[in-house]
Amino acid sequence: MGAEAIARAIDLEKVYGQGEAQVKALRGVSVDFGRGEMTAIMGPSGSGKSTLMHCMAALDRPTGGDVEIDGVPVRGLKDKALTQLRRDRLGFIFQSFNLVPTLTARENITLPVDIAGRKVDQEWFDRVVDTVGLRDRLSHRPTELSGGQQQRVACARALVSRPAIVFADEPTGNLDSRASAEILSFLQNSVKEFGQSIVIVTHDPVAAGYADRVLFLADGEIVDEMVDPTADKVLERMRGFDATGRRS
Amino acid sequence: MFKITVKGIFTHRLRFALTALAVCLGVTLVAGTLVLSGSITRTFDAIVEQTAAGTDVQVRGAQLETTAVDGSKQREPLPLSLEKKIEAVDGVARVAPDMSGTAILVNKDGTATRNGGAPNLGFGYDPDDPTIRITSGRAPEKKGEVLVDESTLELAGLAVGDTTKALIQNDPQNVTITGVFTFGSSLAGATLVLLDEQTAEATWAPDGEVPSFTIGADDGVSQETLRDRIAQVVPAGTEVVTGDVVYQEQKDSFGTAIGFITTFLLVFALIAVFVGAFIIANTFSMLVAQRTRELALLRAVGASRGQVLRVVLGEAAILGLTGSVVGLGLGILLAAGLQAVVKQSGLEITGGLPVTVSTVVVSLLIGLVVTMLSAIFPALRASRVAPIAALRDDAQTPPGGVLRRGIIGLVLVLAGFATILPGSLGDKPQWALVGVGAALLLIGLLVAAPWLTRPVVRLIGIPYTALYGTVGRLARENALRNPRRTATTASALMIGLALMSSVGVFASSANASVSDIVDSELTADYVLSSGGFTMIPTTVADEVTTMQGVTSVATIRSAPVQLADGSVFAIAADPRAMTENVKLDVVAGSLDSIDAGDVVVSRTAADDRGWKVGDTLTAEVGTRKNQSLTVGGIIDDSQALNNPNMIVPLDLYAKTVPAAQQGDFLLYVKSDGTNTAALRSQLEDVVKPFLVVSVQDGDEFADAQAAQINSLLYLIYALLALSVLIAVLGIINTLALSVFERTREIGLLRAVGMSRRQLRRMISAESVSTAVFGAVLGMALGLVLGLVLQRALVSQGLETLSIPWLTLAIVLVSSALAGMVAAIIPAWRAVRLDVLKAITAD
Structure with missing residues (x-):
């Protein structure tokens, strides 16, 4: 953790349900996400990786512990402040349904800025759009774009408001390998070129291979981490988990 | 399959509840009308029975x-x-x-x-x-x-x-x-x-x-x-009847009057039911669209088309029946409430709340049949869902083009104009053509509405896209997303508002025409008139004639005149006194012929019955049969005289009307203009003992006439307001379903930073667009119909066209407000959505 933390989880707990049906999704997770880094969160289904990201991204409220985004504690924020936090400091890329079908690609990209009532930084917009290669698709509606193109629009939208950190939840889950590679290298470039901080949740070792650091989650706890991963190394590590029967 | 039907209803209980409410309100009106008229009938029956009790x-x-x-x-x-x-x-x-x-x-x-x-x-x-x-x-x-x-x-x-x-x-x-x-x-x-x-x-x-x-x-x-x-003992020609006959006759005559009121109220109840049908149809199409995958799954696991059809129709039947039963109950309460209101004005209805078998059957049947009929097209669409649709991801098929509907609708509208214009612009209105034309216009507009949605809603959206930017644009696009749905929702509102505006134009024109005519025809300074069933005693005229400053007094008496082919409205008056107080245009013959014992008829009556000067008519006048009357002159119709068909000499009146029934119904007074204020107070003193006789100057007289039109107008507005209320329920329903459909999208918008306030605003603006769209269509149609009505009635004295712009503006603004109100619940549901759950919803 050479770089200073852009987001931080402190003893994060999340419990779903009550009594017999109680499920502990996060059991006291403490972790720092580095500024200008791409961090991948990996783990089998039910390991709590999505819950961790949702709590970090202020989409879900943890049962215990604290989250800090860019030095701002999230706990205790009211809906209005949370909304502003998401709008101004965070970027989102979801697995699917990232775009508003009634808006064009351009309108979708500028949506967070428009909602905030701010002026779009045209230079920055152009740079982002050119990086994702959407220049000639800006006036199209989502239904006229391929799945890969839609995810690229989502990426551009996540970046255009210059957020402190971008959260991507299985961004390549619905894409073929070629489109996946495009999205991932674009995200990697944005870290290198713009110094963007990114957290990506994935179960795909190839995707994790693009990250600077990989956190492995199992049963709601961080069980391991890997710096400068490659797809093969990640795959190897995953196999190890499977063999020890970590899945419940 | 019945289990699936019931489950379907429980899963979507809110929208079923809202739809059932639409059915329920319509049935409430129907049942309320029937129960109320039943109780009025019983009240009058009791009076008649009591009256006839001592009569054998x-x-x-x-x-x-x-x-x-x-x-x-x-x-x-x-x-x-x-x-x-x-x-x-x-x-x-x-x-x-x-x-x-x-x-x-x-x-x-x-x-x-x-x-x-x-x-x-x-x-x-x-x-x-x-x-x-x-x-x-x-x-x-x-x-x-x-x-x-x-x-x-x-x-x-x-x-x-x-x-x-x-x-x-x-x-x-x-x-x-x-x-x-x-x-x-x-x-x-x-x-x-x-x-x-x-x-x-x-x-x-x-x-x-x-x-x-x-x-x-x-x-x-x-x-x-x-x-x-x-x-055996009474003179020939005298009728002798039993008390039972008298009882039956009186009962029948009250029955006719009550039947008229019942029909009048039922028309509005049925309009409300008709409006409700749109909402039911819309709800079922949305439900079917949303459940395509579920229905396809049923098909995939072996359900036949018929079974799917029955599932949807079964839901409609349960909904229709539930709504109708509740509506019936509410209808009885409504009747009780109206009784209480009427009692405040002194009319005590003691007939209880009779719920007859026919009231129950009619109310339930109307609710059930309308619901089933409204659901039949969505149900057919549901049964045509291919089993493969279960496997497709995009279960909601985008709606097809609306151009075809636009063209068909336009053709119907043109056909409507082609029918209604010749029907109304001729010398005599042809009501059959006007009716058919109006129906064609309405149907044409209903058919074309989806095609009109895009341009009109874009126009309506200009102010709020300018005001709210992206949020406004999102609202506009949401309203345009499914033009058919928006159009159907708006159509429900359109119907009520079209009727409101056409009645408004008609009433406003009638008011303007009356006051114009009274202004231009009336030369008298004061009009004495009596309200209700009483008349001004003949002695009043004698007294007024002797007052200082009075130059002329015209007594207008209502003369009962019956011709072989029906009764005519006739007055008895002195021609000289009459012309001194009212401007009359003589078309043929002369007014003075009245002095010679002849009668003068109005132009309309003469045209209708083919009378010419010199014709002799045989009529019953008062209590005397076989009076022969010679037409001595024809005048233009006179609103100032209350549009009589015929003017007869005063001495014929004196001879034929029993003394106990004689009296003036209007008295015109012209002064020399020296001290009108003093004259007025003198007149008021004279009529004071007669309690119900009022003294009015020309303006007040015109206003009083207008007030009669207005009170009917407000009654009609109040009755139509109920169908507008149902239409607003429809907007709530459509919005609530749309919000549900767009759960994920709303989650996304919230995730990328849309505030609750902006979300509320977006849904509100969509609602307002739909409501204003309906209002614009309704008012356009209403204006056309009102205009046609006025043109058609020019010959009946509706000469001045007056468009109530202020009323229309109020209607438009109220529609926008109604749209905002309709958005409250759906917006509340939307802002309460958990962002994470919404975005990960199916």
Whole structure:
């Protein structure tokens, strides 16, 4: 953790349900996400990786512990402040349904800025759009774009408001390998070129291979981490988990 | 499959509840109308029954075709001497000559004791009359003594023994209340004052003639036997009927009046049901669209098309029945509520709340059938879902083009214009063409609405996209996303508002026309008129004539004239006095011919019946048959004279109308202009004893005429407001479903930073677009229909077109507000969505 933390989880707990049906999704997770880094969160289904990201991204409220985004504690924020936090400091890329079908690609990209009532930084917009290669698709509606193109629009939208950190939840889950590679290298470039901080949740070792650091989650706890991963190394590590029967 | 049907309803209970509410409100109106009219019928039946209770046989003069002031048919009068003859018949217990007229009691505040427009009746008191029971005090014995019924006394705020003034057959006098009686049934707002027999005779049978005799039989003598015996002794041509016949006749005549009211109210109830049908159809299409995958799964696991169809129709049946049953219950409450409201105005309805089998059947059937019919197209669409659709990801197929509907709708609208214009612009309106044309316009607009959605909603969206930016644009695009859905939702609102605006244009034009005509035709300074069933006594005119500054007085009397082919509205007046107070345009012949005993007819009447100057007509006038009348002149229709078809000489009136019924219904007074204010107060003093006679100048006279139109207008507005309310429910329903459909999208918007306030605003703006779209269509159609109506009625005196812009603006703004209100619940649901759950929803 050479770089200073852009987001931080402190003893994060999340419990779903009550009594017999109680499920502990996060059991006291403490972790720092580095500024200008791409961090991948990996783990089998039910390991709590999505819950961790949702709590970090202020989409879900943890049962215990604290989250800090860019030095701002999230706990205790009211809906209005949370909304502003998401709008101004965070970027989102979801697995699917990232775009508003009634808006064009351009309108979708500028949506967070428009909602905030701010002026779009045209230079920055152009740079982002050119990086994702959407220049000639800006006036199209989502239904006229391929799945890969839609995810690229989502990426551009996540970046255009210059957020402190971008959260991507299985961004390549619905894409073929070629489109996946495009999205991932674009995200990697944005870290290198713009110094963007990114957290990506994935179960795909190839995707994790693009990250600077990989956190492995199992049963709601961080069980391991890997710096400068490659797809093969990640795959190897995953196999190890499977063999020890970590899945419940 | 029934289980699936029931499950379907429970899963989507909110939207089913809202849809059932639409069914329910329509049925409420239908059931309420039926129950109320049933209870009014029972009230009047009780009155008729009570009235007829002491009547075993009635002897009455031959029926004439002319109509008396109170709306009943005139009869040839019978001499009072007949009473002795009838009394002598074996089996007769009592004979009472029927002497009645108007009698108004002055209440403790010094004004007339009356309930709105209900009649103020006076009768002679017959001690043997079994229907009247004195509960306190004693019977009247001489002039100046009266017996009053309990509710009248209560209304007057007086007590037995009090002395007050009364206006008895237009004769103001001081009276003492000697006693109070009970009639045994509600009087439906009428007041009753009884005089002793001799005074009654002097007042209501001054010529020694009465219209009928009421006869009571001895015990053991049947009505039929007595009728046959009496028939032997009365002169030929006299009618002798049993009490049962009288009862049935009166019941029927009330039945006709109540039937008219019932039909009037039912029309509005059915409009509400029709509007409800749109909402039901819309809800089911949305549900079917949303459940395509579920329905396809049913098909995939082996359900037949018929079974899927039955699932959806089964849901409609349950919903329709539930809504109807609740509606029926609410309808009974509505009827009770209306009874209470009507009671405030003095009309006591004592008929309870009769829920007949037919009321139940009709209400439930209307609700059920309309719901099923509305659901049939969505159900058919559901049954056509291919099993493979279960596997497709994008289960919601985007709606097809709307161009075809636009073209068909446009053709229908053009056909509507092609029918309605010739029907209304000719010399005489052809109502069949106007009706068909109006229907074509409405249907055409309903069909074309989805095609119109895009351009119109874009236009409506200009202000809020400018105001709210992206949020506004999102709202506009949401409204345009499914043009059919938006159009159907808006159509429900359109229907009510189209009717409102056309009635508004009509009423506004009628008001303007009346005041224009009165302004330009009336030269008199004051108009004296009486309200309700009473007339201005002839003595008033005599007194006014002698006043200082009065140059001319025109007495206008209503003359009952009946021709072979129906009755005409005729007045009796002096031609010279008339022209001094009212401008009349003589088209042919002359007005002075009235002096020679001829009649003058209006241009419309002459055109309708092909009369020319010099023609001779045979008519019944008053109580006299076979009067021959020669047409001496034709005048333009005169609103200032209340549009009479015919003007007859005053001496013909004096000769043919019984003295007890004579009086003026309008009195025009022209002054020399020196001191009009003093004249006015003098006039007011003269009419003061006559309680219900008012003094108005030209403007007030016009306003009073307009007020009549307006009160009907407000009633119609209130009735149409209910269908507008149902349409607003439809907007809520559509929005709630849309919010549900867009759960993930809303989650996304919230995730990328849309605030709750912006979300609320977005949904509100979408709602307002839909509502205003409906209002714009409705008002456009309403304006066209109102315009057509006015054009068609130019010849009937509706000469001035007046468009009530202010009312229309209020309607438009109210629609926008209604849209905002409709958005409250859906928006509340949307902002409460958990962002994470929403975005990960299916």
